[in-house]
Amino acid sequence: MTRAGLAAARSSTAHLAEIIPKVADEQWDLPSACDGWRVIDVVAHLAALASEAVDPPPPDPALPRNRERYHDLRVDERRSWSHADVLDEWRRSTPRQLDLLEAAQEPPRADEPVDVPGLGTYPRHLLANTMAFNVFCHLRNDMLAPDGPLPFTLPEPTDDLVAPAVDFMLAGLPQMQVPELTATVSQPLVLDLTGAGATTVTILPATGPDGKLTVAPGVDDATARVHSTAIEFIAWATTRKPWRDHCRITGDASAATPFLDCLNII
Numbered sequence: 001m002t003r004a005g006l007a008a009a010r011s012s013t014a015h016l017a018e019i020i021p022k023v024a025d026e027q028w029d030l031p032s033a034c035d036g037w038r039v040i041d042v043v044a045h046l047a048a049l050a051s052e053a054v055d056p057p058p059p060d061p062a063l064p065r066n067r068e069r070y071h072d073l074r075v076d077e078r079r080s081w082s083h084a085d086v087l088d089e090w091r092r093s094t095p096r097q098l099d100l101l102e103a104a105q106e107p108p109r110a111d112e113p114v115d116v117p118g119l120g121t122y123p124r125h126l127l128a129n130t131m132a133f134n135v136f137c138h139l140r141n142d143m144l145a146p147d148g149p150l151p152f153t154l155p156e157p158t159d160d161l162v163a164p165a166v167d168f169m170l171a172g173l174p175q176m177q178v179p180e181l182t183a184t185v186s187q188p189l190v191l192d193l194t195g196a197g198a199t200t201v202t203i204l205p206a207t208g209p210d211g212k213l214t215v216a217p218g219v220d221d222a223t224a225r226v227h228s229t230a231i232e233f234i235a236w237a238t239t240r241k242p243w244r245d246h247c248r249i250t251g252d253a254s255a256a257t258p259f260l261d262c263l264n265i266i
Contacts, residue, residue: 005129008164012135030149034142048074050093067118120175129168162197174213184258188222197230224256
């Protein structure tokens with residue numbers, strides 16, 4: 001199971017809880033590094049995710065199918081709320097979300113497939129990694145300096161925080177951009193991530209009827225290899241930063257460039 005994902009989700013949540021009391025009221029309205037969202041909107045997004053995990057809304061075909069637009073809608077619903085109301089929702093729902101994720105580590109439910117609209121299907125236990133990714137990425141990339149506006153610091157990220165977030169990203173990579181990302185991979189590509197959260201995987205072309213890429217552990221026979229730190233991968237693979245500033249390609253760069261240009265993990 002992904003108990004490491006649960007531990008990472010709890011740790012990053014504790015880091016956010018540590019930062020919140022330091023934020024002055026006027027700082028909540030500063031633009032975050034997440035385009036179109038203020039700092040308080042980032043917390044509103046995390047609060048909305050937590051509330052929906054605890055009390056799932058009924059299906060609504062009128063809601064946006066695009067996941068980014070769906071998140072924008074949920075944030076927009078909270079724009080008229082006071083800062084205190086947004087923070088109260090986050091404080092109220094997040095502990096319950098973490099409890100649900102802990103329960104999801106136990107069989108027989110742990111391996112049940114869960115469809116996350118716009119993002120793919122995951123075993124229930126991996127949803128802990130989803131939260132670990134969301135909180136880590138938004139806090140460290142969108143809220144805190146140097147990319148975000150808040151001048152506070154946290155300890156350097158460790159394997160325990162980074163690896164579970166990367167695990168979710170690699171699980172989502174084949175699912176989130178079918179067929180456009182699939183079309184960019186005609187030969188195996190190696191993704192070599194170093195530093196905290198280090199891992200090496202090979203991205204294999206689609207061969208099955210589902211039209212999805214395969215992310216396999218280790219190194220296969222590839223004509224191109226993409227090198228980056230795992231921490232930088234979280235930023236550039238979500239298009240927060242240009243991949244060209246953070247990646248080094250060895251081998252046939254023309255085999256990797258279309259994939260890198262297209263990749264956008266949500």
